[in-house]
Amino acid sequence: MASAETNGGKSQESSLLSDDVRRSLGSWLESSESQMRSAGSVASWESELASIQHSLKFVMKLKEEFICPICKGVVLNPQQNSCGHIYCFHCLQGLLESSSLSSPVCPVEKAAITPSEVFQDNCCKREISSLEVYCTNSPLCTSVLTLNQLQEHLKSCQYEQLRCSNPGCSELLQRRFLQEHLSSTCPHRRESCPHCQQPFQLSVIQDHVQSSCPEVKVICPDGCSSLVPRNKLTEHGESCPEVHTDCSFKMFGCSVKGKRRKVKMHEEAAVCHHVLLVLKSNAHLEQQVVFVQKEALLRQQRFRRTRCSWVTCRSSWGLCCSRTEVTNWSYPLLRGL
Ligand SMILES: [Zn+2]
Ligand SMILES: [Zn+2]
Ligand SMILES: [Zn+2]
Ligand SMILES: [Zn+2]
Ligand SMILES: [Zn+2]
Ligand SMILES: [Zn+2]
Ligand SMILES: [Zn+2]
Structure with missing residues (x-):
């Protein structure tokens, strides 16, 4: 591609190709591309072969006219110039775009290439597509195919190299x-x-x-030598005999703690001790209940006997008038009763 550097509003690229050539190149590209689109899969096998165009091995010697004068490979998507020479579509496109002359020429006898006169040579295209070719994996693969079937064959050829x-x-x-x-x-x-x-x-x-x-089963990390699935270790810890724990009677005052195995033995052996602890705790609770009951009764009685200390109020405490808070000076009076 020529440089796109600008030169007084006109790019250098456009100065390389005359306006006529440029216009006809555009229309040639347009018409060839629409021809290739209408040919559908025919165009696609040819473009897929472009990467192995130069390693193709034909059964019969390739006729000179089927060799592209630009790339020297078999012509793919043949485009014929007015001089009668046939080029690959992509080779001609490259030649026209990179030509540094005002008018591109055929590389064989330097005849001018006028894009508007270039046409897709369908007759040549048919002949080339039915040329016999060895599989690119020969001699391992012994298949012989027509050129237009090769790409399809390579999609299932058992000798084709593929990456894992x-x-x-x-x-x-x-x-x-x-x-x-x-x-x-x-x-x-x-x-x-x-x-x-x-x-x-x-x-x-x-x-x-x-x-x-x-x-995976692993050995208990607390040393009980059980084999436990890794996801059940937390559950196992709640019953593992080697895990440290408190005596179940801790809330009643038993301070024994240690490995679960030993604490269990203690719980079985210390039944009397635990019963005594429960009784003691029970007696203490009962005392507290009696005390709380007495206290509540006393308060009730005091409230009934107490008059509101607010001078003008005559009602009993608790059924008071507008003064609802116990003020600093009235509280000692209440306590004294
Ligand atoms: Zn070519
Ligand atoms: Zn020519
Ligand atoms: Zn093969
Ligand atoms: Zn692998
Ligand atoms: Zn796994
Ligand atoms: Zn364990
Ligand atoms: Zn205990």
């Missing part, structure tokens, strides 16, 4: 070996954890089993 699709694996294998590689030999394949059945990449599965799989 597992993330992290860059191995290239023939299609016939890929399935086995993916399912059983690729070091980056995914497999189910034998314990929790979750899929993991092979390289991390051992780590997962050793340090985080919830279903």
Whole structure:
């Protein structure tokens, strides 16, 4: 592509191609592209072959007229110039766009290329599409196909080299070996954890089993030597005989604590001690209840006997007039009664 540097409002690019050539190039591109679109899949097999255009091996020697004078490969999407030479569509497009002359010329005999006179050569296109070619994986693959079938064949050719699709694996294998590689030999394949059945990449599965799989049984970390699934450790801790705990009678005043196994033995052995603690606590509660009852009764009686100390109020305390708070000077009077 010529430089797009501007030159007095007119780009340098436009000065390289005359306006006529530029206009006809635009219309040639437009008409060729619409022809290719209407040809549908025919255009697509040709564009897919562009990357292997120069490694194609034809059964019969390729006729000179089918060799593109620009790229020297078999002509793909043939476009014929008025001089009779045929070029690939993408080669001609490249030549026209990069031409530094005011008028692009055929590389064979320097005849002028006038884009408006260039046309898609469908007769040549048909002949080229039915040329016989060896599979690009020959001699391993012995298939012989017409050029327009090659791309389709390569999508299922057992000798086609493919890259392993597992993330992290860059191995290239023939299609016939890929399935086995993916399912059983690729070091980056995914497999189910034998314990929790979750899929993991092979390289991390051992780590997962050793340090985080919830279903793997591990030895109790408190030392009771039970094997407990990792996700049941908290539950196990609530009954593990080696976990430290308090005596169940702690709330009644028993201060014994230690490993659950020992505390259990203590609870079985200290029945009398615990009964006494419960009785003592019970007696203390009863005393408190009696005290609270007495206190409540006393208050009730005081309230009945007490008159409101507010001078003009004659009602009993609790049924008072407008003064509802106990003021500083009236409170001692109430206490004294
Ligand atoms: Zn070409
Ligand atoms: Zn020519
Ligand atoms: Zn093949
Ligand atoms: Zn692999
Ligand atoms: Zn697991
Ligand atoms: Zn345990
Ligand atoms: Zn106890």
